[in-house]
Amino acid sequence: MAGKAGKVTDEEKQRIALDRVLKKYSKQKGALIPVLQEAQEGLGYLSEETLGYIARNTGRTLAQVYGVVTFYTQFRLEPIGRHLVRICHGTACHVGGAEDIDAAVCGHLDLDQEGGTTPDMEFTVEKVVCVGACSLAPIILVDNVAHGRLDSEKARKVIREYQKRKQGARGS
Numbered sequence: 001m002a003g004k005a006g007k008v009t010d011e012e013k014q015r016i017a018l019d020r021v022l023k024k025y026s027k028q029k030g031a032l033i034p035v036l037q038e039a040q041e042g043l044g045y046l047s048e049e050t051l052g053y054i055a056r057n058t059g060r061t062l063a064q065v066y067g068v069v070t071f072y073t074q075f076r077l078e079p080i081g082r083h084l085v086r087i088c089h090g091t092a093c094h095v096g097g098a099e100d101i102d103a104a105v106c107g108h109l110d111l112d113q114e115g116g117t118t119p120d121m122e123f124t125v126e127k128v129v130c131v132g133a134c135s136l137a138p139i140i141l142v143d144n145v146a147h148g149r150l151d152s153e154k155a156r157k158v159i160r161e162y163q164k165r166k167q168g169a170r171g172s
């Protein structure tokens, strides 16, 4: 259903996307994890509302769905920033200096080294395991775009580029 002015609201768009995911897996028994993964991919995080909707449409209780999302660390229950920065801590990246990259990125964004989201909701930083591009180690992904063979200064530069884009968009 369209919003007041006949326009589809963001909420409605999200619901349509979620319905698409639920439909895709409707014939697969026990496909809760892929449903949650795709819902998170599309929505950025899993709100209580989203979890309730998934529970109702997969014949589960909210408690059962919560049980799954709190068991697996891949699921996010809080909103994320506009840019998602994933810092790889797999073996090759670790050997290549992932800790230094982490310190540089988090330091630049004024986050502690555990990552998290900046107060202006621009960046969320999280640690991930091998992203499958070890030849480019150490690597970070920003909004799924890979930036490899980094050192601390190059990593800060990557983040600064995304910050500049925001300033550029404001100025235009």
Ligand code: FES
Residues within 6 Å of the ligand: 088, 089, 090, 091, 092, 093, 094, 129, 130, 131, 132, 133, 134, 135, 137, 138, 139
């Ligand atoms: S360890 Fe980082 S990409 Fe493989």
